[in-house]
Amino acid sequence: MIEPPLLDIRDLHLSMTSFDGEAHVLAGVNLSVRRNEVWGVVGETGCGKSLTGLSISRLVPSPPARYLGGRILFDGRDLLALDEAGMRSLRGHRIGMIFQDPTTNLNPAFRIGEQLVDVALAAHRRNPDILGIAARAGWRARRRAARDLAVRTLAEVGITDAAERIDAYPHEFSGGMRQRVLIAMALIGRPDLLIADEPTTALDVAVQSQILALLAGMVKDHAMGVILITHNLGVVAKACSHAAVMYAGTIVESGPVVDVLRKPSHPYTRALMASIPASGIRRGELKGLPGQVPNLIRPPHGCRFAPRCAQAAEACQAQPPRPVDLGGGHMAACLKLAPAAEAA
Amino acid sequence: MLVLERVSKEFHGRRSLFSARRTVSALRDVSLAVDHGETFGVVGESGSGKTTLTRLILRLDIPTSGRILFEGDDMARLSAAAMRRLRARIQIVFQDPYASLNPRMTVHDIVTEPMLIHRATLGLDQRSRTARAAELLAMVGLAEQHLHRYPHEFSGGQRQRIGIARALATGPALLLLDEPTSALDVSVQAQVLNLLHGLQQRLGLTYVFISHDLSVVRYICDRIAVINGGEIVETGPAQDVFRNPANAYTRMLIAAMPDLPAL
Amino acid sequence: MSLTAPPLPDKSAQAIAAPMSASRQAWRRGLYRFSQSTLSIIGLILVLGLLLIAVTGPWIVPFPEHVTGSIATANRFRPPSAAHPFGTNELGQDVLTLVLAGTRVSLFAGLAVVLAGAFVGTVIGAVAGYAGGWVDEVLMRLSDLKLTVPGLIFAMAIAAALGPGLVNMVIAIAAGWWPGYARLVRGEVMSKKEEMFVTAARALGASPGRILFRHILPNVMTPIIVKMSLDMGFAILTVASLGFIGIGVKPPTPEWGALLSVSRNYMPDFWWTAIFPGLAIFIAVFGFNLLGDGLRDVFDPKARR
Numbered sequence: 001m002i003e004p005p006l007l008d009i010r011d012l013h014l015s016m017t018s019f020d021g022e023a024h025v026l027a028g029v030n031l032s033v034r035r036n037e038v039w040g041v042v043g044e045t046g047c048g049k050s051l052t053g054l055s056i057s058r059l060v061p062s063p064p065a066r067y068l069g070g071r072i073l074f075d076g077r078d079l080l081a082l083d084e085a086g087m088r089s090l091r092g093h094r095i096g097m098i099f100q101d102p103t104t105n106l107n108p109a110f111r112i113g114e115q116l117v118d119v120a121l122a123a124h125r126r127n128p129d130i131l132g133i134a135a136r137a138g139w140r141a142r143r144r145a146a147r148d149l150a151v152r153t154l155a156e157v158g159i160t161d162a163a164e165r166i167d168a169y170p171h172e173f174s175g176g177m178r179q180r181v182l183i184a185m186a187l188i189g190r191p192d193l194l195i196a197d198e199p200t201t202a203l204d205v206a207v208q209s210q211i212l213a214l215l216a217g218m219v220k221d222h223a224m225g226v227i228l229i230t231h232n233l234g235v236v237a238k239a240c241s242h243a244a245v246m247y248a249g250t251i252v253e254s255g256p257v258v259d260v261l262r263k264p265s266h267p268y269t270r271a272l273m274a275s276i277p278a279s280g281i282r283r284g285e286l287k288g289l290p291g292q293v294p295n296l297i298r299p300p301h302g303c304r305f306a307p308r309c310a311q312a313a314e315a316c317q318a319q320p321p322r323p324v325d326l327g328g329g330h331m332a333a334c335l336k337l338a339p340a341a342e343a344a
Numbered sequence: 345m346l347v348l349e350r351v352s353k354e355f356h357g358r359r360s361l362f363s364a365r366r367t368v369s370a371l372r373d374v375s376l377a378v379d380h381g382e383t384f385g386v387v388g389e390s391g392s393g394k395t396t397l398t399r400l401i402l403r404l405d406i407p408t409s410g411r412i413l414f415e416g417d418d419m420a421r422l423s424a425a426a427m428r429r430l431r432a433r434i435q436i437v438f439q440d441p442y443a444s445l446n447p448r449m450t451v452h453d454i455v456t457e458p459m460l461i462h463r464a465t466l467g468l469d470q471r472s473r474t475a476r477a478a479e480l481l482a483m484v485g486l487a488e489q490h491l492h493r494y495p496h497e498f499s500g501g502q503r504q505r506i507g508i509a510r511a512l513a514t515g516p517a518l519l520l521l522d523e524p525t526s527a528l529d530v531s532v533q534a535q536v537l538n539l540l541h542g543l544q545q546r547l548g549l550t551y552v553f554i555s556h557d558l559s560v561v562r563y564i565c566d567r568i569a570v571i572n573g574g575e576i577v578e579t580g581p582a583q584d585v586f587r588n589p590a591n592a593y594t595r596m597l598i599a600a601m602p603d604l605p606a607l
Numbered sequence: 608m609s610l611t612a613p614p615l616p617d618k619s620a621q622a623i624a625a626p627m628s629a630s631r632q633a634w635r636r637g638l639y640r641f642s643q644s645t646l647s648i649i650g651l652i653l654v655l656g657l658l659l660i661a662v663t664g665p666w667i668v669p670f671p672e673h674v675t676g677s678i679a680t681a682n683r684f685r686p687p688s689a690a691h692p693f694g695t696n697e698l699g700q701d702v703l704t705l706v707l708a709g710t711r712v713s714l715f716a717g718l719a720v721v722l723a724g725a726f727v728g729t730v731i732g733a734v735a736g737y738a739g740g741w742v743d744e745v746l747m748r749l750s751d752l753k754l755t756v757p758g759l760i761f762a763m764a765i766a767a768a769l770g771p772g773l774v775n776m777v778i779a780i781a782a783g784w785w786p787g788y789a790r791l792v793r794g795e796v797m798s799k800k801e802e803m804f805v806t807a808a809r810a811l812g813a814s815p816g817r818i819l820f821r822h823i824l825p826n827v828m829t830p831i832i833v834k835m836s837l838d839m840g841f842a843i844l845t846v847a848s849l850g851f852i853g854i855g856v857k858p859p860t861p862e863w864g865a866l867l868s869v870s871r872n873y874m875p876d877f878w879w880t881a882i883f884p885g886l887a888i889f890i891a892v893f894g895f896n897l898l899g900d901g902l903r904d905v906f907d908p909k910a911r912r
Contacts, residue, residue: 234602277563288534431812443803
């Protein structure tokens with residue numbers, strides 16, 4: 001028996017209006033995430049990976065953004081139909097977010113502890129279980145419980161001497177420690193879904209691998225679903241159970257990480273992997289991807305990758321390719337993979 | 345070609361009313377030798393002293409102790425005129441292709457500026473400067489029609505090509521590449537790495553490649569030095585260091601690198 | 608890319624050959640942002656109108672002879688009418704003529720003050736910001752010293768010492784106008800000095816003069832221009848204030864502040880002699896402020912409220 005997905009994004013379309021016109025920045029994104037799955041959403045600058053993440057927590061400012069169609073089902077509820085109040089009750093509580101830059105996401109004027117306690121108290125209002133005391137308990141009791149929880153969570157994300165360091169200010173922490181604090185902050189409301197947007201990009205490799213390991217542990221302990229947005233396929237290989245490769249606002253290939261990385265089937269995934277200076281590649285043999293990301297105000301007709309694709313045929317420009325099931329949940333949206341089905 | 349002999353650099357903090365003057369040691373006893381025509385990698389994480397090292401080699405800063413020799417000449421002993429000539433021989437490509445190009449200058453002005461500054465050494469008149477700029481653009485994979493555009497009209501990868509063209513303008517022997525691809529997407533990074541490799545083959549350049557990205561360093565470098573806390577902890581041919589890292593820090597770095605599994 | 612053959616321009620290089628040149632596109636973008644704000648457009652219209660009047664002044668006024676001081680005592684204190692839309696003053700001069708003619712004086716004086724102040728301030732600020740150290744200390748303390756004296760009083764003192772006249776008044780006001788620019792430019796120069804492209808220029812061996820004039824100053828021009836347009840209104844107001852207290856331009860030169868000053872004796876019975884010069888000052892200050900706000904939004908959209 002298969003449990004229904006925690007998050008199910010269906011055919012999501014998003015446009016952004018600017019001076020130059022309306023850009024179709026997400027063009028039919030499909031993604032479903034179950035508990036205990038870590039989805040690596042990977043792609044290059046401007047592919048729409050961050051917008052996908054922000055759409056889930058409805059943090060894309062609109063205008064200029066406009067949802068043209070599709071649904072974002074979270075636990076069966078369509079998030080696009082929720083009002084701001086309904087969304088606020090989910091954010092931080094059932095949907096946690098971690099952003100790239102740990103320095104700008106902590107308020108430098110407040111102690112770490114106060115910021116965590118605030119989050120804990122807010123989460124407690126929605127779900128009394130979090131502090132283990134009644135929602136109507138006295139202010140002092142709630143605050144004490146919130147502080148205890150903050151200390152426990154900090155310890156959980158690997159901050160030693162959490163009880164003492166909780167009273168430190170953000171600037172007293174290193175970049176890696178601050179990212180841990182942000183993870184703690186995202187975890188304190190016990191979210192079911194965690195969206196981490198480039199959580200390790202600003203960090204050194206050693207710290208990066210610790211943070212990734214920490215995230216993996218958290219997934220196991222809390223049975224969360226995670227969306228890890230990154231530009232680094234290495235990070236996906238290291239930390240994710242599933243991968244979704246994005247290009248120009250569409251998911252071109254998705255599935256279990258072993259399948260996607262071992263048997264990359266979409267030409268873009270292959271090109272991306274061939275660009276990585278992996279071990280064993282001799283100098284001068286790296287293959288870059290010629291051309292540039294298309295202008296999404298006037299996107300290419302049909303397959304958006306076709307103009308840069310070495311295998312593109314005329315048929316590719318006719319209509320956007322449908323995802324083709326390659327077995328075991330491995331999908332790729334390329335006409336070449338299902339010539340018979342598409343021709344019919 | 346480039347030799348650093350026991351180079352150290354200390355920075356003095358500001359003396360305040362209440363505390364003694366603090367001295368921060370950014371580099372300690374760094375010695376290395378870069379050979380003609382090779383790509384020498386300097387690997388380190390943020391705060392390791394990489395940036396200080398580039399500033400010393402460019403002589404934007406002066407070492408507290410130790411000597412830096414370029415083609416046998418001690419930089420500290422050079423006359424002002426000789427130093428100016430030397431600046432034309434060592435050029436740099438910066439990490440951030442957005443910040444390192446003056447937004448108010450056209451590509452033509454950016455690429456010809458080094459020739460203008462070093463006109464005494466190079467002896468190029470206006471017309472030959474422009475001709476050379478067009479030639480340089482072609483060399484880095486851009487076209488002549490891009491000469492009269494501004495940096496903001498280009499993508500990150502294209503800007504980095506402009507940065508490379510600028511660095512090549514004076515016909516340098518040594519190119520300092522300070523994280524030249526870390527601000528770029530991988531597919532663009534691959535193009536730029538290949539461009540750099542091709543230029544090295546054609547022009548016989550020597551590269552000092554500074555990076556925190558081990559996979560890039562492994563790909564492009566002949567020899568590497570791993571730097572941590574201002575000290576070089578390991579040097580050797582890139583292959584050897586990656587296969588048999590001798591130092592604990594190097595081993596940790598290699599273990600932590602987010603590599604694709606061998607497929 | 609092959610290793611032997613010279614690398615060919617790749618597709619990406621050609622992809623950017625857009626139909627419209629990008630600098631024109633940047634202009635259009637700026638224009639679009641500017642036109643998004645009704646207030647900026649009003650400011651622009653007011654300023655353009657004032658400029659038009661300033662340029663064509665002597666030819667469009669109904670009674671050119673009044674500009675040069677001729678009087679018609681038979682026509683004293685006529686209320687607004689078809690012949691004299693703004694009425695006439697105590698000398699029988701047409702107020703509309705005087706106000707229109709005054710535009711040129713006020714705009715010229717305001718512009719001169721702002722240009723002189725901006726020039727001196729930019730030089731001082733750039734030197735202070737670029738040199739740093741004791742040079743910076745000395746120049747900035749000097750500008751602090753200036754800031755301790757209220758601008759109008761400072762201008763009054765200098766104007767009184769130099770004697771009346773348009774040029775003297777401009778000098779007097781400009782002498783107190785530069786510190787704002789000096790501080791602005793110093794801050795901008797100090798932050799631009801740390802920019803990567805400046806380091807790049809230093810690494811190339813560029814001289815300090817080249818770095819300052821070629822790399823730093825062009826990049827601090829926009830805040831200076833924005834401040835200049837915001838300052839214009841205040842400069843015109845200061846010019847008028849000096850005229851009002853009788854230190855600046857003297858009659859018969861028609862200057863708004865001076866017109867206002869004379870006519871205050873005839874309030875409230877002959878209100879039109881005061882209200883129209885006052886309105887002119889208001890419109891000029893208002894117009895330049897709106898325009899300045901609009902320009903700031905165009906050049907620096909992040910600073911928007």
